[in-house]
Amino acid sequence: MHGSQLARSFPRSIFSEMSALAHACGAINLGQGYPDFGPPPQLQDAACNAIQQGHNQYAVSHGERVLRQAIASHAARWYGQKLDPETDICVTCGASEALWCALQAVVEPGDEVIVLEPSFDVYVPDVRMVRAIPVPVVLEPPLFRLDPERLRSRLTKRTRAIIVNTPQNPTGHVFSAEELQALAQICIEHDLLAIVDEVYEHITFEPHAHIRLATLEGMSQRTITISSAAKTFAATGWKCGWALGPEPLISAIRRVHQFTTFASATPFQYAVAEGLQLPDTYFHDLRADYTARRALLLEALAETPLVVFPPEGTYYVVADISPVAPEMSGYQWCRWLAQTVGVAAIPLEVFYHDPALGRSLVRFAFCKQEETLRAAAERIVELRAVAP
Numbered sequence: 001m002h003g004s005q006l007a008r009s010f011p012r013s014i015f016s017e018m019s020a021l022a023h024a025c026g027a028i029n030l031g032q033g034y035p036d037f038g039p040p041p042q043l044q045d046a047a048c049n050a051i052q053q054g055h056n057q058y059a060v061s062h063g064e065r066v067l068r069q070a071i072a073s074h075a076a077r078w079y080g081q082k083l084d085p086e087t088d089i090c091v092t093c094g095a096s097e098a099l100w101c102a103l104q105a106v107v108e109p110g111d112e113v114i115v116l117e118p119s120f121d122v123y124v125p126d127v128r129m130v131r132a133i134p135v136p137v138v139l140e141p142p143l144f145r146l147d148p149e150r151l152r153s154r155l156t157k158r159t160r161a162i163i164v165n166t167p168q169n170p171t172g173h174v175f176s177a178e179e180l181q182a183l184a185q186i187c188i189e190h191d192l193l194a195i196v197d198e199v200y201e202h203i204t205f206e207p208h209a210h211i212r213l214a215t216l217e218g219m220s221q222r223t224i225t226i227s228s229a230a231k232t233f234a235a236t237g238w239k240c241g242w243a244l245g246p247e248p249l250i251s252a253i254r255r256v257h258q259f260t261t262f263a264s265a266t267p268f269q270y271a272v273a274e275g276l277q278l279p280d281t282y283f284h285d286l287r288a289d290y291t292a293r294r295a296l297l298l299e300a301l302a303e304t305p306l307v308v309f310p311p312e313g314t315y316y317v318v319a320d321i322s323p324v325a326p327e328m329s330g331y332q333w334c335r336w337l338a339q340t341v342g343v344a345a346i347p348l349e350v351f352y353h354d355p356a357l358g359r360s361l362v363r364f365a366f367c368k369q370e371e372t373l374r375a376a377a378e379r380i381v382e383l384r385a386v387a388p
């Protein structure tokens, strides 16, 4: 007996592979994008309190009311977006489940779904699991901006949706008002749905600011916005996410969600509800903290011959290794880096349909404590002298 053809076609996640390698060779892990620090203390207390107060059984399938209300007021506070918590929100097991449910809910087998590349490695398998066809549109370094004409050239009668991720993993690109306007125009002209992954919505660097595509004229009825607590509250293990949008689309997502996981962990929903209601200062401090971490890593990388693309948002930096390892792929170089220099990174080739497009690019994560980043920086500057 063996797994299905589809399952066998999926590679082992590069994140697991690089984390295992980092562990095996004692490398500092700037590979997988999870913080090495915890959620804010008030959220930790809120999760413990929720358990002690008896919130331990299945949650309401589409999310506890207290969390849906907090998500709606967060959307109003930051984006002026009006949502009805009764109909426009579905709470899921992380943004990942929201994305899966959204595709299952709105895409038919054989539909085409545009994926902007390099893209978070979950999108293409999710599109394939709904038996739809992923259609890549490449964003080019150094700025990774959207070329609307390139996007238009990939549209066909079968194009149903476009997956957008802003701020974007892995490139750190924050889509500008102009790019989003162009995207909105294309979606409206071609009657496309936008599925927008905004998990890094609160991690942007001056002068860049996150704009919610759903708030652009003509987009609210055709946009599913996805986010989660993972990045905003350093709580990747809580797997508490959500999908927002117009009632007909969210109602379809709720139907899929009830037969996928039914509900996400109840106590964390109470804790995240508190998190979303934290004062503005929490979100400003988060940005300031990440600005400092970004500076620390960029400073170290600037000491090396790598070509670095400073991010506008997210907690990742992309670099081109060609000047230090012209013959190597990013994958080979990342293995060498972990084993020899003692720092783990992720090769970007896995974020492209054609690995050759990202062959010389790698990604470093800076969602780490200052001492972790300083220790990594000390090793990274060795790249001045050591080459494979």
Ligand SMILES: Cc1ncc(COP(=O)(O)O)c(C=O)c1O
Residues within 6 Å of the ligand: 033, 093, 094, 095, 096, 097, 120, 165, 169, 197, 199, 227, 228, 229, 230, 236, 239, 240, 241
């Ligand atoms: C762009 C993007 N979307 C979604 C996720 C996963 O979010 P969650 O842990 O809430 O499922 C990640 C995690 O790295 C991500 O980078």
